[in-house]
Amino acid sequence: MDSTGIQQDTAQKVAIAKLNAVLGPKGMLTTVEDCARYASDQSGLVGTPPVAVLRPASTEEISAVLAICNRYGLGVVPQGGRTGLSGGASCPAGVVVVSTERLTGIIEIDEEAMTLTAWAGTPLETVQNAAREVGLEYCVDIGARGSATIGGTIATNAGGIRVLQRGMTRENVLGLEAVLADGSIVSRLGKTVKDNSGFDLKHMFIGSEGVLGFVTQAVLKLHRHVPGTATALFALPDHAAALRCLNVARETFGSRIVAFEGMWPDYWDFVCHATTLATSPLEDRYGFYVLIEVDSETGRAEEELEELFAELFERDIALDGVLAKSVAEAQTLWKLREAVGEVDDDFGHHINFDIGVSPSALGAFCDAADKKLAALEEAGATLKVGHIGDGNVHLLVAHDGSKAAEHRIEAEIYALLQIYNGAVTAEHGIGRIKAPWIGYSRSPEELAMMRALKAQLDPRGILNPGALFSEG
Ligand SMILES: Cc1cc2nc3c(=O)[nH]c(=O)nc-3n(C[C@H](O)[C@H](O)[C@H](O)COP(=O)(O)OP(=O)(O)OC[C@H]3O[C@@H](n4cnc5c(N)ncnc54)[C@H](O)[C@@H]3O)c2cc1C
Structure with a gap:
C-alpha cells in the first residue's frame, strides 16, 4: 500500500497518469526502447530500465513531479549526463528517472561578481566555454566535461584535474537551488561571498548524490582566465620523487600549479605499450611519470618549467622530461593521462x-x-x-x-x-x-547522522533509493 491507501501497482499507474498531466508528451518517455537508454551510468553497474523518464523543464515542474512521486511512493533516480562512475545514476527496478536534459542553459554571467548561474542540466564544458568567452574561468574540470552536467558535478562534488589549485566542486559553488522530496523548493541563489546567517545549507546538497534533494540551478564561482599555461611530462624514479618534485615546483609556482597528475608504470605500459591508447614521447621506461601544468601572468610559464626541469634533473629527482611547445603538444601529453577513460574494452x-x-x-x-x-x-x-x-x-x-x-x-x-x-x-x-x-x-556515529538527515528530508525514501546507503 502507498500513503494514499491504494495498492502499489495501482498507485504507480495513478502516479504516471498524474505525471503525464503535468509534463505532457514532450516531458515524459515511457516506451521500453526510450527508457532503456536511461537504465545505467558509466560505472559498469547495469541498471533496470525505469518505469518512465521524466524530463521537467523548470523548477516548478520538478517540484510538481517530486510531490506526485512522494505521494505515491515512487522511487526517483535523478540523472544528469550519466557519466557517473559509482552507479549512483544506474536504476534499480521500479523507479522513474528524473532527467535534467531539458533543464539546461546559462541563466546569467555576472562579470563584476565573477559568477555564472546555470541550470543543473547544462554540460560542464558549456559552462567552461561561456566563462572563457568573457575572459573568466569555471575551474572544475574532469575528463567527462562534454557530457557531465553542473547538477551531476554538484551532486557528486566532482574533483578532477584542478583540485590542487581551485578545490573540489564544493569550493566553486556560491549559491544553489534544490527541490526536496515533498516538492518544496529551497532556493538560495545569491552571489554573497560572505554569509554567516545560519547553516550554509548548500553544502548539504553538494556531494549528497541525489538522496537529499534535486539540484535545479547553481551560482558558480569564476576566476580570471590566465591565458599563459605550460605543460610538461617528467619521468621520475618513483612516487617518492614525485612528491619531492611537487615540493620543488611549489617553491617556484605556488598556487600557479594548475594540475599535477601521476602515472604508475603499470598504467603507462598499458596505455603506451600494451595498447595504442596513447603514445609515449619518451625513449625509455621509468618508475613514475608526472604531468604538470602551470599558469603564468608574465608569459614565462614555458621558460619557468624548463628551469624547473633543469633543477629537478640536477637534484636527481627527474630522469627525463618533455615540455609541450604548442597547444597540440600539450593535448598529446594530456592524452596520456586521460586515456584512463578509454581502457575499459582492452582491460x-x-x-x-x-x-x-x-x-x-x-x-x-x-x-x-x-x-x-x-x-x-x-x-x-x-x-x-x-x-x-x-x-x-x-x-x-x-x-x-x-x-x-x-x-x-x-x-x-x-x-x-x-x-x-x-x-x-x-x-x-x-x-x-x-x-x-x-x-x-565513516564511523557509525557519522552514518547515523547522515541517515537522520535523510529520514528528515525524505521520510518516504523516494530519492535515489539504494544509493549512498545500501537499503535506501
Ligand atoms: C571519462 C570520465 C572521466 C571522469 N573524470 C572524473 C574526474 O576526474 N573527477 C570526478 O570527480 N569524476 C570524474 N568522472 C565521473 C563523472 O563524470 C562525475 O561523477 C560527474 O560529476 C557526473 O556528472 P553527470 O551529470 O554525468 O551525473 P550522473 O552520472 O547523471 O549522476 C551522478 C550522481 O548525481 C546524481 N545527480 C545527477 N544530477 C542531479 C541533480 N540535478 N540533482 C541531484 N542529484 C543529481 C545522480 O543521481 C547520481 O547519483 C569521470 C567520468 C568519466 C566517464
Whole structure:
C-alpha cells in the first residue's frame, strides 16, 4: 500500500497518469526502447530500465513531479549526463528517472561578481566555454566535461584535474537551488561571498548524490582566465620523487600549479605499450611519470618549467622530461593521462577503485596494495593513475568477472585503506557500487547522522533509493 491507501501497482499507474498531466508528451518517455537508454551510468553497474523518464523543464515542474512521486511512493533516480562512475545514476527496478536534459542553459554571467548561474542540466564544458568567452574561468574540470552536467558535478562534488589549485566542486559553488522530496523548493541563489546567517545549507546538497534533494540551478564561482599555461611530462624514479618534485615546483609556482597528475608504470605500459591508447614521447621506461601544468601572468610559464626541469634533473629527482611547445603538444601529453577513460574494452572486467589518502601516504598505500594484490589469487593486472597532488589514486584491478572475486578484492583493499585512514571514494561518490563499503570510511556515529538527515528530508525514501546507503 502507498500513503494514499491504494495498492502499489495501482498507485504507480495513478502516479504516471498524474505525471503525464503535468509534463505532457514532450516531458515524459515511457516506451521500453526510450527508457532503456536511461537504465545505467558509466560505472559498469547495469541498471533496470525505469518505469518512465521524466524530463521537467523548470523548477516548478520538478517540484510538481517530486510531490506526485512522494505521494505515491515512487522511487526517483535523478540523472544528469550519466557519466557517473559509482552507479549512483544506474536504476534499480521500479523507479522513474528524473532527467535534467531539458533543464539546461546559462541563466546569467555576472562579470563584476565573477559568477555564472546555470541550470543543473547544462554540460560542464558549456559552462567552461561561456566563462572563457568573457575572459573568466569555471575551474572544475574532469575528463567527462562534454557530457557531465553542473547538477551531476554538484551532486557528486566532482574533483578532477584542478583540485590542487581551485578545490573540489564544493569550493566553486556560491549559491544553489534544490527541490526536496515533498516538492518544496529551497532556493538560495545569491552571489554573497560572505554569509554567516545560519547553516550554509548548500553544502548539504553538494556531494549528497541525489538522496537529499534535486539540484535545479547553481551560482558558480569564476576566476580570471590566465591565458599563459605550460605543460610538461617528467619521468621520475618513483612516487617518492614525485612528491619531492611537487615540493620543488611549489617553491617556484605556488598556487600557479594548475594540475599535477601521476602515472604508475603499470598504467603507462598499458596505455603506451600494451595498447595504442596513447603514445609515449619518451625513449625509455621509468618508475613514475608526472604531468604538470602551470599558469603564468608574465608569459614565462614555458621558460619557468624548463628551469624547473633543469633543477629537478640536477637534484636527481627527474630522469627525463618533455615540455609541450604548442597547444597540440600539450593535448598529446594530456592524452596520456586521460586515456584512463578509454581502457575499459582492452582491460576487461575490473574494479575501479577511487581511493583517497593523505598525499604523503599515497605511495606507501599503493606499494602495500600491490603486495596484497600480488598474493591474491582473484586479482589480475593493475593500473594506477591519479591526482597525486590530492592523494587520490584510481586503482583498476582486473579479475575474472565473478562477484566472488570482486568482493574478495574489494574487502582486501578497503581493509588496507582503513589502516591508512583513507576514503573509499575520493571523488566519484559512493553511489550503489560502494554503498556496502561506506562504513570503511565513516564511523557509525557519522552514518547515523547522515541517515537522520535523510529520514528528515525524505521520510518516504523516494530519492535515489539504494544509493549512498545500501537499503535506501
Ligand atoms: C571519462 C570520465 C572521466 C571522469 N573524470 C572524473 C574526474 O576526474 N573527477 C570526478 O570527480 N569524476 C570524474 N568522472 C565521473 C563523472 O563524470 C562525475 O561523477 C560527474 O560529476 C557526473 O556528472 P553527470 O551529470 O554525468 O551525473 P550522473 O552520472 O547523471 O549522476 C551522478 C550522481 O548525481 C546524481 N545527480 C545527477 N544530477 C542531479 C541533480 N540535478 N540533482 C541531484 N542529484 C543529481 C545522480 O543521481 C547520481 O547519483 C569521470 C567520468 C568519466 C566517464
